[in-house]
Amino acid sequence: MVHLTRLAHFNAAHKLYNPNWSKEKNEEVFGVCANENWHGHNFDLYVTVKGEVDADTGFLMDVKKLKALIKEHVTDKVDHKNLNLDVEFLRGKLCSTENLAMGIWSQLAPHLPPNVQLHCIKLYETARIYVEYFGD
Amino acid sequence: MSNKVAVYRKEHFNAAHRLHNPEWTEQVNDQVFGKCNNPNYHGHNYELIVKVVGEPDPRTGYVMDMKLLSDLIKEYILDRFDHKNLNLDTAEFRLLNPTAENIAVVIYRILREQIDTRLDLQVRLYETERNFVEYPV
Numbered sequence: 001m002v003h004l005t006r007l008a009h010f011n012a013a014h015k016l017y018n019p020n021w022s023k024e025k026n027e028e029v030f031g032v033c034a035n036e037n038w039h040g041h042n043f044d045l046y047v048t049v050k051g052e053v054d055a056d057t058g059f060l061m062d063v064k065k066l067k068a069l070i071k072e073h074v075t076d077k078v079d080h081k082n083l084n085l086d087v088e089f090l091r092g093k094l095c096s097t098e099n100l101a102m103g104i105w106s107q108l109a110p111h112l113p114p115n116v117q118l119h120c121i122k123l124y125e126t127a128r129i130y131v132e133y134f135g136d
Numbered sequence: 137m138s139n140k141v142a143v144y145r146k147e148h149f150n151a152a153h154r155l156h157n158p159e160w161t162e163q164v165n166d167q168v169f170g171k172c173n174n175p176n177y178h179g180h181n182y183e184l185i186v187k188v189v190g191e192p193d194p195r196t197g198y199v200m201d202m203k204l205l206s207d208l209i210k211e212y213i214l215d216r217f218d219h220k221n222l223n224l225d226t227a228e229f230r231l232l233n234p235t236a237e238n239i240a241v242v243i244y245r246i247l248r249e250q251i252d253t254r255l256d257l258q259v260r261l262y263e264t265e266r267n268f269v270e271y272p273v
Contacts, residue, residue, distance in 0.1 A: 009264070009265075011178050011179060011180050011264065012178050012179055013152035013176065013177040013178050013179040013221075014179070032218065032219035033219060035219050035220060035221070035225070037152070037220070037221035037224040037225050038152040038177050038179065038221050039150050039151055039152050039179055039218075039219040039220060039221065040150060040151055040152040040153070040177065040178055040179005040180055040181075041150055041179055041180065041181050042180050042181045042264050042265070079171065079178075080171035080172060080174050080178040081174060081176070081178060082152075082174070082176035082177055082178065085176045086174070086176050126148070126150065126181050127148075127181070
């Protein structure tokens, strides 16, 4: 069993805002992150897959294929976007880093080759804040 | 030989923006600014490095009290730009396109008024890890 990680970047706007709450309650819970006019981040995304190494290629998975999957199913959909308004797979969800990581998992998991499993989505919102999601 | 020393303070802020020239059509904006023109904005973790150059004060050994520099950056820059939409929430970029270049110039001008004129000042602003600008040069 080997783990293989590919790093990707994207820049996006978002706000943390629960539409069922008043503006005051949102500000109380989410503070500056509730700013009505959005704020933004440079996100760093680490996608880790796992499986057995193929005897013929020496690869767990062709990283070019992994790069293309991340681009098609994740970064093309979120880069330079407003996460609350522009992203179909986050529609109706609170745009926290936790939910974004789980959403990215759902975007990628169905597209991996049969012998490869998704192991971890590690998502940095800032250099000091990141979340990890292992699919459970 | 000069006794000048450079001191640096590193800070960061997170903000949304879009690059847009209201005098151009949507098509030209899209051509020039590409995905940075997204009408719903996008955002960055900006990293700001403020450089102050001067001769250390013989009484303190300081070029500038770094606590004071930190307080000035917080009061005049971070409180103004952090977790804001630069286009919508700040007076500075209501009419000025919030490119990294323009943000660096604005930050320099704001801080220049607060820092002793005997000290030289330079601002470096990272929009991403790979894109950064400096002013003045």
